[in-house]
Amino acid sequence: MFSKSDNLIGQANSFLEILEQISQLAPLNKPVLVIGERGTGKELIAARLHYLSQRWEQNYVKLNCAALNDNLLESELFGYESGAFTGASKRKEGRFEYAHNGTLFLDELANTSALIQEKLLRVIEYGEFERVGGTRTVKVDVRLIAATNEDLPSLAEQGEFRADLLDRLAFDVVTIPPLRERREDIMTLAEHFAINMTRELSHEFFSGFSKKATQTLLDYEWPGNIRELKNVVERAVYRNSPSIPVHDIVIDPFESKYRPKQRIKAVSNVETKDNQEPPAIANNETATIDKRSKPNDDEITTSADIQEPKPNFSFPIDLKSASQSFEIDLIQQALADSQFNQKKTAEKLSLTYHQLRGYLKKYNLLENSEN
Incomplete structure (x- = not known):
């Protein structure tokens, strides 16, 4: 059960709505997808779903999918037979078997490979799988709760996550509001x-x-x-002294005047042509720059010292048209630089995926940007 320190706490309407949704979902033997930014409490939500369900007396098994490579993850989830690989001296049951009649919580689901996703889909649809190196079908009754901080629909659109698995997992989606x-x-x-x-x-x-x-x-x-x-x-x-109210809040524990100096790769002080990389530094050396003192011009030149030439405009000018042209050129360059991966393009432009899609629709760029 929950410990006192693990209780979900809050009175915000957005948070209370999540608790109500969990109360309705918990009794159902359906998979649930929990989505939220890092540190929002996805694991606590998953535990609450289990302990409010009819399976609360059965095993609640957890696994972080990002902590293991594909081979280890497959073995951990589905187990393996004796002789399946070097070192497999005896049969080992996997997490699905441990969670039989209970709940399995998979964190960081977006990090799983296509092979793992295919086997997960089969377990959800048919309740069966084979251990690694085995041929005998193992049947289980497991409720699956998965969590991620990624935008899975976007990954599915880009072919980086199985759309059919997403459909099966998303019987309902619990999206946790961030603390802000x-x-x-x-x-x-x-x-x-x-x-x-x-x-x-x-x-x-x-x-x-x-x-x-x-x-x-x-x-x-x-x-x-x-x-x-x-x-x-x-x-x-x-x-803080226990006898007085807390006054000083240190957000960043690394902040200190003794913090090690930032290491920045040096750039040769030579002219480079457009789209040409500057010459590499011999022996892959890096220059350590003390932010408190500026080096002489003949000692080192960093990329921050190289000024981009300012564009010359001819007035009068149509500001709206010029702005649109600039946005289109910038988006097209970012798309090309990201090999037309829309998620990566959005990140390069400091946009959300849906904001980028809005711009693509606005400027009729969707046809040339679909993966």
Whole structure:
């Protein structure tokens, strides 16, 4: 069952809607897909789905798909027969067999290969598989819960994830809101983590947060979500005197005046032609640049020192038309540079996949950009 420290906490409407969705999904013997950014609590959601289901007394088995290569992942999931490969001296059951009549949670599902995805599809459809190196069909009754921080529909469109597996997994999808969309929950979670850390340090009580600390916590965007918040709060509590409210919040523990200097590859101070790579540095050497002192011009030239020539415009000019032409050229160059992979193109342009699709439709570029 859940420990007290693992309880899902929050009062934001978006979060309460997720809890309601889980309550409705839990009793069903259907696969569920949990999607969310890193640190949003996907594993806690999966555990809640299991322990609220009729399978709560049976095994709840977990596996991170990104932690193993394809061969090991296949063996872990489906087991193997004696002699299947070097070192396989006896038969080994896999995670699906361990989870028989229970629940199997697969994290980082997007990292699985086409072979693994094909075998997962068969288990979902027919409840059967063969162990590695075996021919006998093994039947299991397992509820599958999968999680990822990737946009699986986009990966399916690009052929990087099986569309038929996605269809079977997505009986329903639980999409967890990031912490920046749950700002009313930030201090509730922060106090929860602070109190737990206070107990761990054997302090008598938690003195709270100062106004400055509270504002710092509320103003930050939390790209690492709840996991990052937990680390920041626990660090602040242990560094703080237990008799006064927490005042200083250290978001980045690496920030220090003694932090090692950044290593930047040097670029020769020579002219290069368009689209030509600068000459490589002999023996693959790198230059260490101290940001606090600027080197002499004849010592080193970095890519940051090379100024792009500013374009010359002839006025009057149609700003709207010029802007559209610039956007089209930029998108087309990014597409070509990404070999027309739309997900990679969106990343190069700092857009979401759906924002990029909007631009492609706007400028009628879809036909030339489909994979």
